[in-house]
Amino acid sequence: MTKAGVGAGTGTTVAADAPAATVGLPRRRGVELSLIVLAVLLSVYGYCAVGLARNGSLPPGAAGYGAGLGVLALLAHLAVRLRAPWADPLLLPIAVLLNGMGLVLIYRLDLETPGERAAPTQLVWSTVGVALFIVVVTALGDHRVLQRYSYVCVVAALALLTLPILFPAVNGARIWIRIAGFSIQPGEFAKVLLAVFFAAYLAANRTALSYAGRRIWRFSRMQLPTGRVLGPIVTIWLLSVGVLILERDLGTSLLFFGLFVVMLYVATGRTGWIAVGLLLASLGAVAVGRLEPHVHSRIEDWLHPFASIEAGQGANQLAQSLFSFAAGGAFGTGLGVGHSILIGFAAKSDFILATAGEELGLAGLSALFLLYGLLVERGYRAGLSARDPFGRLLAAGLASIVAFQVFVIAGGVTGLIPLTGMAMPFLAQGGSSVVTNWAIVALLIRVSDSARRPCGAPSAAPPTDPAAAPLAGPVARRAARRPHGPTAVQPTEPRTEPPTAPLGVQPGEPVDALVDKGPKSPGRTG
């Protein structure tokens, strides 16, 4: 599908963006548009398939649903086309398709629970998510601005994380706050903020953190970090354990810790960090598994998913989830005719993947996994091609968030690892999660836009001028590696970027320069 779509879209691109193509890297906004149209059509097809399977007729809201999703996707596309024209063309279509499929699956499950409809709310949240996406893409001219707010980010993240402790526990976990009838999971937003903070902190301090300590054993290439810089990782570890114990949210604490370890490794390249991380993680896991009954029972369920059946108490959620996947087989029962609702509580949120597995089969499930894989891959790709360490770390961190989240919850509901509550990105019911994931995609779009943007000299003629275009060719692009400069596309557009002066000083080390000029360096206090 993807390959064909890209191929078909390329033709459109060349036709639509002929002037831009002369600049260098193709912008491929036409590809993006074609893929978005395809994603919307696929989602509408799924929506219709549910209705046809259930009532033998097209569902009444099909047109409205398609129009709503289409308008959201088109607005997002317009924002990207106008404000981030060089961004990776796959990120937005994947997000649209996953969000659309999520809405289809939730709508499908709503049919089983006429009393509580979740799809309309989810559509509202998706709209909020897309709105945030558009705001981020439009207002955030350059992702490096965020570096300046790294402390604001970490304070906000900690505040968001501790907020739910003040609210009553829901289903054994203190991760929700209720405001005006809406349940919000602040921890979701904290993920992005922490990723921003980690990226900024590590970009500033990676040299210090790279100092090698003693080797673990002779001739080993693995070296432990020095004791002085162990502080931060221990702090984050304690923070994760704190989250786990205070909020009983194993998934989130796992995610934070994994995120930090990966970003630390990416920043320093020290395998020792991974060893320390694994050691601390397993220490924490063993201790918590022993002490916390909540966590302990999850592990028991994972090891013996059918113990409750043998005890005569019927199938528990995990067993029902496994039944669901098994019932799907290779090709699934078809949308609308499975029985994943038997899972009961959380069928639309944590266990949404079971519906996909049962009704779309291994084929559909693998397709979803591959879509996530592609999204993550595009995220890392943006990280690889970013020119500044902050951008690289940010993109890698955001991609890791998506990857870990998918692995933790998908592995949990399929019995690969102990189950921890976590939202399947874009797919699962849950407003905070959808909004957060749109923010993640928006940031990735920003990073990839700045990474793929050709950097002409500030004085370069606008490439929209056909006569000047050949001059701003590959040579010009390669010569000036500065991240900023007038873009070829919208030369008259007012930029919301910070002043270019500090960024333009040292093309090789723009980030460190920026950080050092800041009032406080996160690295020195963190």
Added chain:
Amino acid sequence: MTRHIRHAAVFCALLLAALLVNAARVQLVQSGSYDANPANRRGSIARYAQPRGDILVGGTPVTGSRDTGEQLRYERTYQDGPLYAPVTGFASQVYGTTFLEHAGDALLSGSDPLLSPFPLWNDVTHGRAPGGDVVTTLNRHAQWAAYEGLDGRKGAVAAVEPSTGRVLALVSSPSYDPGMLSGNDARAERAWARLNRDPDKPMLNRAVRQTYPPGSTFKVVTAAAALDAGVVTDLDAATDSPAPYRLPGTTTRLTNEGDGCEDASLREAFEWSCNTVFAKLGVDTGLSGMTRTARAFGFNDESVRIPFGVAPSTFDTSLDRAQLALSSIGQYNTRATPLQMAMVSAAVADGGQVRTPYLVERTTRKGGATVATAGSRPSRQAMLPSTARRLRELMADVVREGTGTNAAIPGAIVGGKTGTAQHGLGNAGIPYAWFVSWAQGQRDPVPRVAVAVVVEDGSARRGDITGGGMAAPIARAVMEAVLDS
């Protein structure tokens, strides 16, 4: 940093691979065992997701399905449930299935591979064909006549077509409404508990699952054995039999209800049901002769299925002569289901042929296309055709001028035999009233119906309990219903 981002990406790719491999494990490798887990409700949901096929009597369904809109969507309904309960059984979402609902379950529920358009089609599509229909051999009018004749008294009626073995009526009384057990709610639970508690055992299918001492009706078998063995050659010649008869090797004296049985001819003895004559005839025929004939009629056959199983009727094969004497008049360990006694009567009517009884004429797809038919059934010769002819004569005499005059139908040839079977410790129980018979209409080339009726009535005075008084009128009603239709 580039290298390390690549490492992180490779790590994520490994995670993705683990997810894919694990998904394949759950969805392909272990899918079968998960599907078969008893706690997995998908099997039940699929089973009740479509209307169940119907059971037809005389071309019209006596069953139906009701859409409950619940998770287990369709529930079984029955028209005249108590009337047909011994045939249909019940199809409950909780308590399983019985009788035809059980024997034809695969077809009725649509899972029968014969229903799928192509071989293995349903396996590939995970689909289920619409439930097929089961067309029974029952005669609606005969069934009604038997049910109304029993009128709630404990008892059973079985009627078969002698020339084919088709079961025309199968009634057990008291009965119950199987529709009460269909659902999975508290109502079904209460009904189940109440029916199981009921001392009258309404769910017991007395026509095929209960054996009774056949009493004097077994004298048909004894007479056939004696005639086949040549112990009696002339129906009207006096037999050398004392009355009362002292059971061989004992001091027990066997008596008759009436007088005139001493040295009576076989015709007289049959007409007036002389215990002494038949006890001695059985002893004279010998254990092997009696056993052979009883077996040929279907006694001691544990494999009868119509298509649901029939309790085996028994004739003890290791007896001393006193026990043989009692067994020959349908006492001691001799026991028979009503259906078995109908087969005995049918064999007499059909020239000695015992046809395997069957209840399902054919099975069809939802649209009516035939899936399978009853086909030709094996039959065996229970007695010589000449013996059968003479027994018909004897049985016709019983109805014309003997104990069974209540079964006479004007304008038809009817043969019958009454029975009053004692049972219980020291024969203290209230005797069972039996009547077995067959009937041939004026224009019929062969007898069209053979019936066995048993009434185990606790309310009547003991003196009134005779097969001729209580059971024969029911048999006549059933035979008339068949002859008229």
